[in-house]
Amino acid sequence: xxxxxxxxxxxxxxxxxxxxxxxxxxxxxxxxxxxxxxxxxxxxxxxxxxxxxxxxxxxxxxxxxxxxxxxxxxxxxxxxxxxxxxxxxxxxxxxxxxxxxxxxxxxxxxxxxxxxxxxxxxxxxxxxxxxxxxxxxxx
Amino acid sequence: xxxxxxxxxxxxxxxxxxxxxxxxxxxxxxxxxxxxxxxxxxxxxxxxxxxxxxxxxxxxxxxxxxxxxxxxxxxxxxxxxxxxxxxxxxxxxxxxxxxxxxxxxxxxxxxxxxxxxxxxxxxxxxxxxxxxxxxxxxx
Amino acid sequence: xxxxxxxxxxxxxxxxxxxxxxxxxxxxxxxxxxxxxxxxxxxxxxxxxxxxxxxxxxxxxxxxxxxxxxxxxxxxxxxxxxxxxxxxxxxxxxxxxxxxxxxxxxxxxxxxxxxxxxxxxxxxxxxxxxxxxxxxxxx
Numbered sequence: 001x002x003x004x005x006x007x008x009x010x011x012x013x014x015x016x017x018x019x020x021x022x023x024x025x026x027x028x029x030x031x032x033x034x035x036x037x038x039x040x041x042x043x044x045x046x047x048x049x050x051x052x053x054x055x056x057x058x059x060x061x062x063x064x065x066x067x068x069x070x071x072x073x074x075x076x077x078x079x080x081x082x083x084x085x086x087x088x089x090x091x092x093x094x095x096x097x098x099x100x101x102x103x104x105x106x107x108x109x110x111x112x113x114x115x116x117x118x119x120x121x122x123x124x125x126x127x128x129x130x131x132x133x134x135x136x137x138x139x
Numbered sequence: 140x141x142x143x144x145x146x147x148x149x150x151x152x153x154x155x156x157x158x159x160x161x162x163x164x165x166x167x168x169x170x171x172x173x174x175x176x177x178x179x180x181x182x183x184x185x186x187x188x189x190x191x192x193x194x195x196x197x198x199x200x201x202x203x204x205x206x207x208x209x210x211x212x213x214x215x216x217x218x219x220x221x222x223x224x225x226x227x228x229x230x231x232x233x234x235x236x237x238x239x240x241x242x243x244x245x246x247x248x249x250x251x252x253x254x255x256x257x258x259x260x261x262x263x264x265x266x267x268x269x270x271x272x273x274x275x276x277x278x
Numbered sequence: 279x280x281x282x283x284x285x286x287x288x289x290x291x292x293x294x295x296x297x298x299x300x301x302x303x304x305x306x307x308x309x310x311x312x313x314x315x316x317x318x319x320x321x322x323x324x325x326x327x328x329x330x331x332x333x334x335x336x337x338x339x340x341x342x343x344x345x346x347x348x349x350x351x352x353x354x355x356x357x358x359x360x361x362x363x364x365x366x367x368x369x370x371x372x373x374x375x376x377x378x379x380x381x382x383x384x385x386x387x388x389x390x391x392x393x394x395x396x397x398x399x400x401x402x403x404x405x406x407x408x409x410x411x412x413x414x415x416x417x
Contacts, residue, residue, distance in 0.1 A: 001140040001141070001142055001277075001279040002279070003279055003314055003315065003316075003416070003417070004314075005314040005383060005385065007385070007390075036142055036143075036144040036275070037142065038142075038179055038275055038277070040316055040381060040383065042381070042382065042383050042390070043392075044390070044391065044392030044393075044395065045392050045394075045395075046330070046331050046332045046392070046394050046395055051235040051238075051239075052185070052234075052235070052239045053185050053231055053234065053235050054185045054231055057220055059219035059220040060220045060228070060231055062219050062220075063217070063218050063219055063220050063228050063231075063232070064231075064232065064235070066217045066218075067211070067215075067232050070217075071210070071349070072345070076345075078341070078344045078348075079341050079344075080337035080340050080341055081335055081337040081338045081340075081341050089338070089341050092331055092332055092338055092341075092342075093341070093342065093345050095330075095331065096329040096330070096331050096342070096376055096398075097236060097375060097376070098235055098236070099238065099329075099377065100329075100330045100380070100395075101380075101381055101382075102239070102240070103179060103181075103240055103242060103381060104181065104240075105144060105179065105181050105273040105275050107144065107146070107273070112146075112181070112183070112273050113183065114182075114183030114184050114185065114271065115183075116184075116185050117183065117184075117185055117239075120235075132392065134383040134385070134390050136314070136316055136383050138142070138277070138279075138316070138416070139142070140279040140280070140281055140416075175281055175282075175283040175414070176281065177281075177318055177414055177416070190374040190377075190378075191324070191373075191374070191378045192324050192370055192373065192374050193324045193370055196359055198358035198359040199359045199367070199370055201358050201359075202356070202357050202358055202359050202367050202370075202371070203370075203371065203374070205356045205357075206350070206354075206371050209356075210349070236375060237374055237375070238377065241378070241379070242318060242320070242379055242381060243320065243379075244283060244318065244320050244412040244414050246283065246285070246412070251285075251320070251322070251412050252322065253321075253322030253323050253324070253410065254322075255323075255324050256322065256323075256324055256378075259374075277281070277416070278281070
């Protein structure tokens with residue numbers, strides 16, 4: 001078995017959900033030589049998240065943003081951590097509800113995703129800027 | 140170290156939460172020879188989920204279904220992605236809140252689950268049909 | 279590649295969120311010799327959780343507890359699983375929303391966490407007692 005690790009930087013994305021499957025797989029060209037393996041993708045931030053969901057219809061990503069904003073509201077009177085702006089504490093909560101990493105099997109040189117699955121970046125800040133990922137391939 | 144991977148197909152389950160620990164471990168008989176390891180279980184769908192929770196009292200699974208249906212409601216007027224039925228967009232959201240994979244340590248030939256832990260399949264569609272899993276054992 | 283696994287027992291923590299990064303890394307001194315790797319941390323309980331979030335301002339942890347208590351309420355009339363106390367069924371739900379494990383890349387002998395990231399224990403019972411973790415390092 002072998003272990004390959006890459007630290008990559010994403011372009012800045014607007015608040016919301018974005019498919020980053022290709023940006024991730026481009027970082028590990030070694031993927032195509034792996035008969036079987038696991039790909040681990042980790043985001044080094046506490047106000048953005050990674051999850052796996054529908055890769056086709058963009059309205060799914062819009063509904064994700066609508067749902068998460070209603071479930072984790074801004075300006076809740078009970079928030080104590082409010083000095084980094086109204087989008088900050090909700091961003092922390094969203095990051096933990098959705099998760100900081102995804103782990104995906106690799107089969108025959110490709111991510112063994114289902115037909116409709118892609119990797120989502122959840123950008124939960126209004127101006128999150130460029131986010132750093134650590135991509136680790138085990139083969 | 141070695142890496143064993145199996146693609147399996149579950150029987151169709153009704154909407155709700157179901158314990159699939161035995162169905163998963165039966166797919167990797169190599170597990171019993173592993174002194175230490177990690178088992179990764181991945182579901183290749185965006186409207187069903189995998190999580191770990193109580194394996195004994197079935198009312199826990201019923202309460203999971205009640206809770207998740209109240210937290211992620213059907214027919215929200217703001218959903219844009221509604222043409223696959225009222226259970227579809229909620230199923231996508233539930234899948235990301237609960238997760239698409241579980242990763243469990245292996246010790247002395249067995250999953251190192253706590254006494255009360257089992258692997259749950261969350262079937263979030265009314266008629267999800269048979270679901271595909273990819274089970275990867277690292278030892 | 280090598281695989282090191284430790285079973286550890288945490289001290290009892292009060293209900294709420296607690297940073298346990300140092301307790302985890304102390305269990306695997308082999309970490310400092312790993313050029314690249316992955317660290318998997320698993321909690322063997324269904325009423326406590328592991329997640330990654332802000333390691334600095336303690337008000338973030340307080341807001342996590344406030345948010346999760348409002349999102350997963352005690353004494354919901356629809357709960358069927360209620361004989362272990364009002365904090366029990368909510369604890370199971372919180373555990374699955376936040377997760378039973380975290381997986382973190384290792385780079386140059388250290389966890390490749392972002393500057394502000396730490397490992398949270400979510401203790402969701404009023405008196406959860408000492409919790410058991412399984413820490414698995416792959417290098």
